[in-house]
Amino acid sequence: MTETLPATDNRRRIRVRAIKSFLSQFLGHGGARLGVFALILFMAMAAMPNLLVGPLQTAMNATGDFLVSPSQVNLLGTDEAGRDVLNLIVHGARTSLVIALVSTLISLVVGTAVGMAAGYYGRWVDSWLMRMTDFFFVIPSFVLALVITPVVLETIGRSGNILGFRPSLFVIILVIGLTSWAFVARIVRSQTLTLRERQFVERARVLGTSNLKVMLRHLLPNLVPQIAANGALVVANAIYTETALSFLGLGDPLQPSWGTLLALAQRAGAASSGAWWYLGAPGLCVVIVSLSFVLIGNALDDTFNPRRRAIP
Amino acid sequence: MSGGVRGPGGHHVGQVVFRAVITLLMVGVLNFLLFRVIPGDPAAMLLAGARSSVTTEQMQAQRQSWGLDKPLVPDQLVSYLSTTLQGDFGYSFKFRGKRVGELIIERLPETLALAGLAQIIAIIFGIFLGIYAGWRRGGVIDNLTTGTSLALYSTPPFWLGMLLVVGFSTMLGWLPGYGSYSPGAGDGSFLAGLIDRLRHLILPVLSVALGLIGQYVVVARAAMSDVVTEDYMVTARAKGLTNGQMLRRHAFRNALLPVVTLITLNLGYVVAGAITVEAVFAWPGIGSLTVEALNARDYPVLQGIFLLLGASIVFANLIADLIYGLLDPRVR
Numbered sequence: 001m002t003e004t005l006p007a008t009d010n011r012r013r014i015r016v017r018a019i020k021s022f023l024s025q026f027l028g029h030g031g032a033r034l035g036v037f038a039l040i041l042f043m044a045m046a047a048m049p050n051l052l053v054g055p056l057q058t059a060m061n062a063t064g065d066f067l068v069s070p071s072q073v074n075l076l077g078t079d080e081a082g083r084d085v086l087n088l089i090v091h092g093a094r095t096s097l098v099i100a101l102v103s104t105l106i107s108l109v110v111g112t113a114v115g116m117a118a119g120y121y122g123r124w125v126d127s128w129l130m131r132m133t134d135f136f137f138v139i140p141s142f143v144l145a146l147v148i149t150p151v152v153l154e155t156i157g158r159s160g161n162i163l164g165f166r167p168s169l170f171v172i173i174l175v176i177g178l179t180s181w182a183f184v185a186r187i188v189r190s191q192t193l194t195l196r197e198r199q200f201v202e203r204a205r206v207l208g209t210s211n212l213k214v215m216l217r218h219l220l221p222n223l224v225p226q227i228a229a230n231g232a233l234v235v236a237n238a239i240y241t242e243t244a245l246s247f248l249g250l251g252d253p254l255q256p257s258w259g260t261l262l263a264l265a266q267r268a269g270a271a272s273s274g275a276w277w278y279l280g281a282p283g284l285c286v287v288i289v290s291l292s293f294v295l296i297g298n299a300l301d302d303t304f305n306p307r308r309r310a311i312p
Numbered sequence: 313m314s315g316g317v318r319g320p321g322g323h324h325v326g327q328v329v330f331r332a333v334i335t336l337l338m339v340g341v342l343n344f345l346l347f348r349v350i351p352g353d354p355a356a357m358l359l360a361g362a363r364s365s366v367t368t369e370q371m372q373a374q375r376q377s378w379g380l381d382k383p384l385v386p387d388q389l390v391s392y393l394s395t396t397l398q399g400d401f402g403y404s405f406k407f408r409g410k411r412v413g414e415l416i417i418e419r420l421p422e423t424l425a426l427a428g429l430a431q432i433i434a435i436i437f438g439i440f441l442g443i444y445a446g447w448r449r450g451g452v453i454d455n456l457t458t459g460t461s462l463a464l465y466s467t468p469p470f471w472l473g474m475l476l477v478v479g480f481s482t483m484l485g486w487l488p489g490y491g492s493y494s495p496g497a498g499d500g501s502f503l504a505g506l507i508d509r510l511r512h513l514i515l516p517v518l519s520v521a522l523g524l525i526g527q528y529v530v531v532a533r534a535a536m537s538d539v540v541t542e543d544y545m546v547t548a549r550a551k552g553l554t555n556g557q558m559l560r561r562h563a564f565r566n567a568l569l570p571v572v573t574l575i576t577l578n579l580g581y582v583v584a585g586a587i588t589v590e591a592v593f594a595w596p597g598i599g600s601l602t603v604e605a606l607n608a609r610d611y612p613v614l615q616g617i618f619l620l621l622g623a624s625i626v627f628a629n630l631i632a633d634l635i636y637g638l639l640d641p642r643v644r
Contacts (some may be wrong), residue, residue: 019604137333146614150609248591265474272477280475283468287471
């Protein structure tokens with residue numbers, strides 16, 4: 001006991017030091033600071049929309065006039081049904097961020113599992129998994145989602161409620177998550193291929209550790225930096241895909257995301273009637289959030305991999 | 313991104329073509345299975361108008377004549393794939409009786425004009441700016457271009473389009489923000505019609521092009537910064553080459569490789585990328601057709617569009633792989 005104490009103590013100190021140096025290097029990037037700050041702001045919006053702007057306004061309980069430009073009463077103006085645009089985008093933050101983050105989580109889990117299995121087992125497992133990955137890598141998530149989403153929506157129907165979210169949101173989340181993992185799988189596979197040959201993996205295998213345990217205990221922790229840096233880019237892509245799909249009418253008007261709001265603005269003729277606030281606000285939110293994730297991804301990439309410069 | 317290292321065995325034309333064929337086959341199979349999931353019997357849908365008088369025998373006969381009584385796999389799948397290969401994509405629900413192939417071919421030129429012009433503009437400006445920014449890393453122009461490109465890269469092109477309409481069409485009234493021509497504008501002379509069409513093209517082309525420029529700048533700049541740190545650049549400098557000579561003889565050619573790959577890949581996405589922008593401008597191309605098909609649940613049309621997008625993407629990937637093999641001797 002007494003002998004192991006200093007060792008664990010030392011290990012903890014090393015870990016704390018590593019985290020500190022990581023944070024100082026990561027936050028040393030101006031872009032990363034900006035991105036983290038913006039994301040905290042939007043996360044707060046998504047976490048407590050009711051507290052900030054009251055419940056989601058609908059055409060039934062809207063209080064404002066139609067398409068009023070920004071004023072003291074409606075800071076961001078109103079839409080064609082008299083709803084407050086600020087209210088809509090704060091509630092939209094929750095929908096948009098939930099879709100983007102959960103679908104990214106799915107995509108990272110599937111991509112990591114496929115890439116790790118392909119790289120670790122090699123041979124026919126590798127060639128079959130990679131053939132499948134090729135397909136999803138070549139055909140963009142947006143194009144696949146464009147045909148899959150309407151079919152699934154038609155099959156399961158749009159009514160009902162799961163955990164406070166409409167079922168169509170789950171459909172979009174699943175479709176985006178299950179079509180955008182190929183990029184992650186490729187990166188994880190190539191990283192696994194080099195890790196597999198390292199001594200600590202070989203040692204674990206010689207000691208009789210099961211394959212699953214080797215992958216989870218020894219490979220996965222070493223893959224985390226790569227997954228995190230690319231995960232940020234996956235989020236940015238998920239936001240884009242969701243916005244585009246919703247804009248084309250596949251979103252849920254009863255639980256509007258920013259993309260759905262843009263679709264509503266387009267249908268109401270906001271652009272041709274000069275209602276810049278109506279279409280400007282949700283679009284700007286999309287740009288800020290996705291730019292934040294790109295900046296964070298670049299900073300992570302740079303921090304974890306000092307030999308490679310940040311992408312731009 | 314794609315292309316590049318292929319593992320043992322190297323880069324064979326046959327292998328690349330084989331992969332493309334497999335991917336295309338998977339697009340076809342997905343297209344078949346996906347649209348069989350939709351609830352409702354196709355035969356019942358076809359006879360829906362005459363529901364009261366249809367007997368079970370008639371329904372059975374109908375199913376038989378359409379081959380719907382045969383098993384889904386392989387019989388129905390094989391007949392779907394073979395008719396698709398012959399260019400028969402079925403009939404639209406919404407545009408009654410019209411062939412899907414005809415509909416797509418009617419709309420395709422509008423999309424190609426829009427997306428093609430946008431590509432050309434983006435390629436010229438994006439590569440020039442990106443190469444310059446990468447050559448003069450850290451300069452004023454570099455910082456400015458990089459920042460702007462990143463922002464453009466994160467901006468949905470259709471939102472850019474909406475902003476352009478508000479600014480240049482609604483507020484300033486300079487350019488039309490709707491459709492691809494004004495009715496009656498081409499009656500006077502050919503020239504007046506052409507000018508009218510070009511005026512209609514400006515805003516949608518700009519929306520598509522700006523996003524692409526961001527992409528090209530990011531890739532061209534990264535490629536250029538990679539090249540600048542290579543050993544042969546140091547050698548060139550040691551040999552006493554001037555900046556201009558180094559840029560022209562050594563840097564430019566090598567930096568162009570990833571850019572050429574990106575251009576080829578992007579050619580496959582031109583149609584897909586223009587879909588949302590077309591929806592903003594009511595541009596009568598494939599994008600608007602997609603929106604119409606989505607709203608009317610016109611699944612045969614949606615199937616046809618997916619096939620078109622899939623095929624063009626797979627084809628562009630194939631070309632990119634082949635070009636990469638030609639340009640980079642290390643891959644051969």
